[in-house]
Amino acid sequence: MSHNFKNWPIVVGLTIASVPIIFMYVFLFVDTVTDTLPGEMMPNRFTLEHWRFLWENIEGKASVWLAMLNTLIFASSVTIIVLSVSSTASYALSRLNIPFRKEFLAGILMLHAFPSITLIIAIFLVLQMIGLYNTLFGVILVKASLQLPLGIWIMKGFYDAVPWEIEMAGIQDGASRFVVWYRLVLPQVRPGFLALGLFSFLEGWSEYILPAILAPANEVQMLSVYLASLISDDQHFDFNLFKSVGLFYATPVIIFYLFFQDKLMNIYGGGTKG
Amino acid sequence: MEIVIENFTKRFGDLTVIENMNLIIKEGEMLSLLGPSGCGKSTTLFAICGIARMDEGRVFFGEKDVTHTPTQQRNIGVVFQSYALYPHMTVAQNIAFPLTVRHESKQTIKKEVGEMAELVHIEDLMDRRPEQLSGGQQQRVALARALVRKPGALLLDEPLANLDAKLRLEMRSEIRRVQLETGISAVLVTHDQVEAMSMSDRIAIMKDGKILQVARPAEMYQYPENDFIASFLGNPPIAFLDGIVSDENVVIQSVDLKLPVPENIEVPPNGTSIRLGVRPEFYQPHHPHKIPGTVSFVEIQGRENLYDINLKDGSLLRSIQPADVSPLSPGTKVDWGVQPEQLLFFDKSGKRL
Numbered sequence: 001m002s003h004n005f006k007n008w009p010i011v012v013g014l015t016i017a018s019v020p021i022i023f024m025y026v027f028l029f030v031d032t033v034t035d036t037l038p039g040e041m042m043p044n045r046f047t048l049e050h051w052r053f054l055w056e057n058i059e060g061k062a063s064v065w066l067a068m069l070n071t072l073i074f075a076s077s078v079t080i081i082v083l084s085v086s087s088t089a090s091y092a093l094s095r096l097n098i099p100f101r102k103e104f105l106a107g108i109l110m111l112h113a114f115p116s117i118t119l120i121i122a123i124f125l126v127l128q129m130i131g132l133y134n135t136l137f138g139v140i141l142v143k144a145s146l147q148l149p150l151g152i153w154i155m156k157g158f159y160d161a162v163p164w165e166i167e168m169a170g171i172q173d174g175a176s177r178f179v180v181w182y183r184l185v186l187p188q189v190r191p192g193f194l195a196l197g198l199f200s201f202l203e204g205w206s207e208y209i210l211p212a213i214l215a216p217a218n219e220v221q222m223l224s225v226y227l228a229s230l231i232s233d234d235q236h237f238d239f240n241l242f243k244s245v246g247l248f249y250a251t252p253v254i255i256f257y258l259f260f261q262d263k264l265m266n267i268y269g270g271g272t273k274g
Numbered sequence: 275m276e277i278v279i280e281n282f283t284k285r286f287g288d289l290t291v292i293e294n295m296n297l298i299i300k301e302g303e304m305l306s307l308l309g310p311s312g313c314g315k316s317t318t319l320f321a322i323c324g325i326a327r328m329d330e331g332r333v334f335f336g337e338k339d340v341t342h343t344p345t346q347q348r349n350i351g352v353v354f355q356s357y358a359l360y361p362h363m364t365v366a367q368n369i370a371f372p373l374t375v376r377h378e379s380k381q382t383i384k385k386e387v388g389e390m391a392e393l394v395h396i397e398d399l400m401d402r403r404p405e406q407l408s409g410g411q412q413q414r415v416a417l418a419r420a421l422v423r424k425p426g427a428l429l430l431d432e433p434l435a436n437l438d439a440k441l442r443l444e445m446r447s448e449i450r451r452v453q454l455e456t457g458i459s460a461v462l463v464t465h466d467q468v469e470a471m472s473m474s475d476r477i478a479i480m481k482d483g484k485i486l487q488v489a490r491p492a493e494m495y496q497y498p499e500n501d502f503i504a505s506f507l508g509n510p511p512i513a514f515l516d517g518i519v520s521d522e523n524v525v526i527q528s529v530d531l532k533l534p535v536p537e538n539i540e541v542p543p544n545g546t547s548i549r550l551g552v553r554p555e556f557y558q559p560h561h562p563h564k565i566p567g568t569v570s571f572v573e574i575q576g577r578e579n580l581y582d583i584n585l586k587d588g589s590l591l592r593s594i595q596p597a598d599v600s601p602l603s604p605g606t607k608v609d610w611g612v613q614p615e616q617l618l619f620f621d622k623s624g625k626r627l
Contacts, residue, residue, distance in 0.1 A: 165358035168325050171345045172352045173372035174423065187362040
């Protein structure tokens, strides 16, 4: 710690600035287990009623556990697709002398820059036509392909940093191109691989607009859609229920961040050292 | 294993880097490819191991034509300039890698890796990772990895370039020791003439993609085929004086020198331009044919002193002499001389007579 300046003013300043946010988090939690009379600040009774969605189905909706399972399947599938395609595609783009490589890379970048929401009607029509509307599989495909351009670019950056000589040495040692990639090069880009995996999973977990439009039915509903539908009903707002589901929805992400934040930092670091 | 390169040509786009090269590396010898950077020596090396494709020509390992054999099947060990160790593997795993990709049994791998470690003296480092090793140790690991599958030949691409001076000396003799102990044919690529001279059985000197001369180190030093080779070998380097033949003598008017042409050289006709190569060890105080000048620079090297001498016409000669307690200071006038038999005579095109 540097002694060139006193750090207590900074600590005090940051604390004051953070108080409202901390307050919001505290009350988010408190509200899910209490009732508060209208117009009052402090809760007046403890209750687990707002968490009832865990053990019974909310009227007109499927089980929250099904939504949880759907979200999990969605996020994991997207992650697996993004990882397997971008780790191989970007290796090819980084190392192999394929025709139109430059144009291809530029095209990928264009795709990434393109706002995906503008494609949504076309995608909707396509999915409907091929019969994948209202299926998990369809929305997984759409999300994964929209996620791929960024993944390919990130992985390519990591591959570019791996020295050629390691591959030449591998070939010289008698290994095939595939073994060289799998056993020598892939371990060098491990930090990028892990970061991209986490990133894709979190992206999938928090995705709302695609499942809301392409897979709104109860049996394929995801947590984000489930959550939004709780307050889309004009008849009865149950904000405490909404908050409880929201907390339920966010908890895995928060745990994820706590465990893997150093890995996530890597995606912007870009180095080969893990 | 004997390696034969026949009519090798390599182009990068429109640029021909190597044209029609022929070279033979004999069984069990260490051959150096020596030359300035960009002369095509590494390209030649990579053509032998198959990493670089040949545009024309053929390579033979012994009797076998391997021109179209993939790198993986050529069974050649290579030590790269950066060593190219696999950073995520331990030393033992690094050395074992060529055997694991061949699916050798665990016992065989353990035994062979142990033997290699012993050969290059790294038994204590087996569990470390490359980043925990010094440059010299990494070099030893790279050497062990290249040799572990008993390759037909060992190729070394500037193996000492990344080491500091002291380690370089040590690894020079280490690499040579390992090569002699295993009796493997080896090719060493280097731009450092000291490395080439001290480590190899023969040197092939290259310039602009051509091999100028292939000879044993001492032979090449004493009988270079042209002035480029003469200037490339030797440290401190050779100095040149330009003269003209006149009645069985070489005359250099500008410094009032008249030298008889030695008997073993056929005297060129009068008026021919001649280039004299004077090595520093042959420009000495006691030699008969004096070339006076002024000391312009003194370099104390401990055992020897190196003097740069400016001649009357502005050209430069170097002299290396045993160390003296009171070396001459710059500005001193000297009257040192040469011996015609010790000098190298080149014609106008640079060819030695």
